[in-house]
Amino acid sequence: MLTVWIMLVSSLVLRTGDLIFQESCPDHPDDTIKEVTESLDGYNFTHVGMVYIDEKDAVFVIEATIPVVVLTPLEKYILPDRKACPPISVVMRLKEEYKDLIPGAIEAAMSHLGKGYDYAFDLENDLWYCSELIYEAFRQANGGASIFPLNRMTFKAPSTGEFTEGWVRWFRELSIPIPEGEPGINPGAMSRSEVLQFIGVLSL
Numbered sequence: 001m002l003t004v005w006i007m008l009v010s011s012l013v014l015r016t017g018d019l020i021f022q023e024s025c026p027d028h029p030d031d032t033i034k035e036v037t038e039s040l041d042g043y044n045f046t047h048v049g050m051v052y053i054d055e056k057d058a059v060f061v062i063e064a065t066i067p068v069v070v071l072t073p074l075e076k077y078i079l080p081d082r083k084a085c086p087p088i089s090v091v092m093r094l095k096e097e098y099k100d101l102i103p104g105a106i107e108a109a110m111s112h113l114g115k116g117y118d119y120a121f122d123l124e125n126d127l128w129y130c131s132e133l134i135y136e137a138f139r140q141a142n143g144g145a146s147i148f149p150l151n152r153m154t155f156k157a158p159s160t161g162e163f164t165e166g167w168v169r170w171f172r173e174l175s176i177p178i179p180e181g182e183p184g185i186n187p188g189a190m191s192r193s194e195v196l197q198f199i200g201v202l203s204l
């Protein structure tokens with residue numbers, strides 16, 4: 001059983017198993033995600049990772065990012081490359097009735113370290129995008145039963161009902177059809193899940 005360590009960061013108490021959702025700066029390439037998703041409380045999340053605090057109280061985030069699943073130090077996750085416009089980082093936590101799943105979810109997520117990024121957003125290929133990794137980690141920890149609902153993916157802008165230029169280009173470069181309507185989960189949809197509670201906005 002993994003110990004749930006507690007670390008105080010910028011007035012927020014982080015715990016192993018917390019999820020940190022991120023909204024990228026305006027005009028970031030992740031705007032393709034913002035155009036087709038809806039997040040909690042008006043945010044436009046484009047990424048999510050899971051907190052892991054080790055036996056030395058070092059704080060990391062397990063994340064599926066390009067090119068592979070990695071364990072990223074918290075400071076680097078919040079301030080990637082110390083850019084002038086870092087992402088907004090919002091902490092959410094599983095509600096009390098789900099906390100016993102956290103050790104198993106950490107173990108499951110760790111088992112995928114080093115595996116490649118899932119550019120095709122395919123749930124069956126043993127490659128991982130950010131929210132897919134979190135979804136699967138808690139599904140495995142819960143004996144194969146999902147706690148986050150899957151959605152039918154869309155790559156169309158709500159304002160036009162048409163595929164966005166960014167997604168058309170993305171899948172054209174992969175030489176695969178756009179997986180419109182296939183099951184999947186994005187950070188915005190995950191942030192609205194009833195199993196999570198809002199903790200606060202994180203900064204260093």
